[in-house]
Amino acid sequence: MGELLDWINFGSDPMANAYYPFDSYNLPFDIGYQLWEILGGTIAWLIDLIFPGNSVSTWLMCDAVSTLLALVVFMLLIFLVAFVSTLIVLWEERKCLGRMMDRRGTMVGMKGFLQCVADGLKTFQKENVVPAKVDKMTYMWTVSLVIGVSVLVLCMVPLSSRWFVVDYDTGLLIIMAFFALAPFFILVSGWAQNNKYSLIGGMRAAELMISYEVPMLILICTTALMAGSFNINDIVYAQADSVWYIVPQILGAITFFTCAVAEAERVPFDIAEAEAELVEGWQTEYAGMKWGLVMLADYMRGSVSCSMFVILYLGGWTLPFIGDGPIPEIVFLLKAYVVFFFMSLIRAATGRVRTDQILNLGWKVFMPLSVFNLVIVLLLMTGGVI
């Protein structure tokens, strides 16, 4: 028995918890932990009120359980922030593209932001059509996997040194590995739809991947070489200590930007869903909410591409002369939006390249450029400039 406030130990330090899952301070976990303290404390108090002296209440408030359930809240929080930032990216593209094309862009509520919500609701209400001759299991699973992988990789991008999911030493590699998974599912999905356009689209996704993946990894390794670590925190703070890597690696930054556009399958590299010749490419047979989710996944990948660019070349969440600042998460997101603006600009200004051109570009232009970039970095490092 006791008062409600006795059960809620709000403001306790999560890091003092014996089961604290991270090595350093984690803001979303802290928020989640406090939320769970309020929520779980209330539940425990209620249970104790009904069954006085039971052990469930105390079990609920023990270190292990509260960490576990706080993690659930933490996950929801991470996803929510990532999701809303994706919606902002979506809105930004639609509005900016509209202005670039001399039209108005979205118009529904809040300068058009609510159009995303309206579209989501509309696709959600649509009938779930499964074409008769598709391979049903693969058809459903691949699209789930594409979306799942995109959500996963989106949530794994740290927004600051205190807003992260994993903080491994190979964090960058893990993100890139998950990021590169989607084209495999697209390939399978293209086959499963029993549609010639989808099949060609799926093949093209694979073709696209082999052209940009290698230079992209070389560029990442170059940055890791400069920072001396694959840890994202280390990379960001190494840039804060010296100079943003876009300055010494300007060539690499441009190449990475182009590869990131290809990675996100956006114009000019959206050959997998080239609407002029392939109707909608590998998404042809997906309708309703499935299509809506696939589109959302596209923007998630675009948002992740921008985040990676910010981490690798624009000093992440730090600002020059200021360092972390009071709200580094906002700084990070704003930087990502600026990068995304340039992606929209490229989309408005260019057309679609051909499949053989992207292969040529990947292996004959990007590959030498990235190696050249590596050489420059090595020379700079041996020269002791950095």
Next chain:
Amino acid sequence: MSDSIVPVKEIEEKMDTDKMWVIMGPQHPFSHGLWTLKVQLDGEIVTDAEPIVGYLHRGWEKETESREYPKIIPMADRLCYCASMTYTHLYCMTVEKALGIDIPEKAKYIRMVADEVCRIQSHLMWLAAVGTDLGSYTVFLWSMREREFFLDLNVKLCGARMTTNYPRIGGVRNDTTELFDRDILRAVDRFEKALWDIIALIDDSSIFVSRMKGISFINRETAANIGLTGPAMRGCGVDFDIRRDDPYDNYDKVDFEVPVLKAGDSYSRYMIRIEEMFQSCEIIRQGVAKIKALGKNAPYRVKTPSKVPAGTAFARLEDPRGESLMYLVADGTDRPYRLKVRSPIFTNVSSARLQSVGVRIADVPAVLAQIDMCLGETDR
């Protein structure tokens, strides 16, 4: 091949690699209208193609046989939604030829100016289609924006945007209006500036140029033989323009250049049309000056008899898309006995196989956009 460790050829034979027929259309983003292109693909490369048209066949020619001559003018508008003015013009020219009458100078100049407005507007429609076919929505919207100013000119001239119903047998429907006189030169000046922006978007972009340059070559002899006409033909090196070489309606009294390129690839066919828009602007400027010089009271429409004497007549003109011809058989009544329309696209699209074989499937829209498809006149 022979010295590779894996017997590639053998494997390929065992793999039973079939070629794939992909049926693009009739509802496909690349087919601007209702038509089908069956393409046979070997991987991504087109090995065979077959165009299928006729989804929009309305029996236009048969239907004219049961209508009086003036009533066919609104019908001729509906032959092509982008170039309605030229078809109406062509029809009136044909009937005037059968009647053996000459129309007033002012009507000729007005028709010429209206035709060139129509040509610019049609070419802009084509430019928009090229933009989407090459994956850029910006080009589409910018061209459509420019096109709007010319549709407004149409409204000011005759009250309708696309189905103009403006030329009449023996002249034109009305004199140029004050609004038209005021706006036409302004619109043309404005358009030329805006067109350079669109050109900067396409011709200064390596992506667009590399998509169009060096694919789908057609040489001069083939282009003439397969009946390719219009800008597509001039892009293949045939130096012929009906406006210059077989002039009708005072085109011989204005000064303009006919752009011709010898390269014969998709890009040269594209460039011809862009240049033609600039030349049309020139023609409009000169034509408007000539109309002004003729004065307000000059006749613009003569009275014509309602019955056409028996006999045959044909006239041809340079449509935005190529050479169009109408052949009229009159039997002395107020209705035509037979009216045949030679649509340029009908012949141009029959060369779709020649144009698309050997290119990649990604280039099929880009190549066939240069035909400037319009199904109303193709199927009639």
Next chain:
Amino acid sequence: MAIRYLDKYPKNLAKSLWVMKPTIVVLKLFIKNIFHRPVTVLYPYEKEWIPDNYRGRPGLRFDKCVGCGMCVRACPTACIKLIEVEDDNGKAVMRPQVNVGRCAMCGYCAEYCPVDAMTVTPEYELAEYSRYDLLYGPRRLHYEGTTEGMEVKCEVTLPSDIANGNPERRVSLFDLDRPELIDKKCIGCKKCAKVCPVNAIEMVEKGVNDKGRPILRPVIDNVKCISCRNCVIDCPKDALEIKEVL
């Protein structure tokens, strides 16, 4: 005239190997559009200005109409029909009814109206819930604010005038052609006088025939006549013929 675009392009492809210039052009428009409005017209809320001669649905000035049926004959889609309505004095008159669902907005009815009662109107929002609602009766065809610019004049120049060196004379198409009587065929049935919408035909006695009955022959008042050809079409013996002035 000079070739203007082909002289500048194609440039060396190596020089244009970048997408910089298009990007700058697009960025320029973007920055411009932050301060200016885009060219889009938000249609249901804003509307484009349209001139008076815009060809929307046909309009009718009821009091001017004489019910001659020229619009019916000129209509290429056969969407106009003459129906009987009461005019302001309660008299039954024939007035056109337009099926706007079939109307092609060609403006022929306004052009061929001899008394300019039919006009074009700038009204283009014509969607209705049923096809019946698309039938515009003579009263409904009336358009508030009909101006002079909405009338379509049909003025022609005669080829003979041009040949005679008088090319600036323009005549209304309806002041030219007049029906002409072929006296042998006429049976004096008065039908032409009945169908004439402007009462331009008067039956005049011209002597007496063998049986002693009066011979009636139509006499056409060329000033009143609007060359609507009703008499020619309705003549049972084809005794009237339009004489085309050229």
Next chain:
Amino acid sequence: MDADAVYQTPTVEEIASILPAKFASVKVTKTETRRVYATVPREDIFAVCTYIHDNLTFEHCTTLLGVDYVDHMSVVYHLSNYYNGVMIELVVDVPVDDLHVESVTSIWEGANWHERETWELFGIVFDNHPKLERLLTPKTYEFFPFRKSYKLRGSE
């Protein structure tokens, strides 16, 4: 006038004199500026067209159409020269009971679809045509809709 020489820019007068000289059956009915009108019996049409294409350099077959005159049918050829804009109109009369004309597709590939169209709308068979199939109308049609014997519903 050498009938076998190759003229790149034949004038109207040259055409009007050469054609009847080369083929006795060809009758030039009318000439205008840049226009020549002629009639050809159907036996000679292929030879005349080959000659016009090869020797008079008429590279382009603008159109080819059929007309149903009830008592006979006509096939009208419009051929144009790309060097001076001269057009030749050839009229070939075909009796109703034997609607056969030699195809000119092997001379001008551009005539291919026009011949197909004329066949499907009038039933005039073009011999040696590579692919005489229905083009605009459905493949199941068994009649020829543009003949005068085919009445439209509203026209009667």
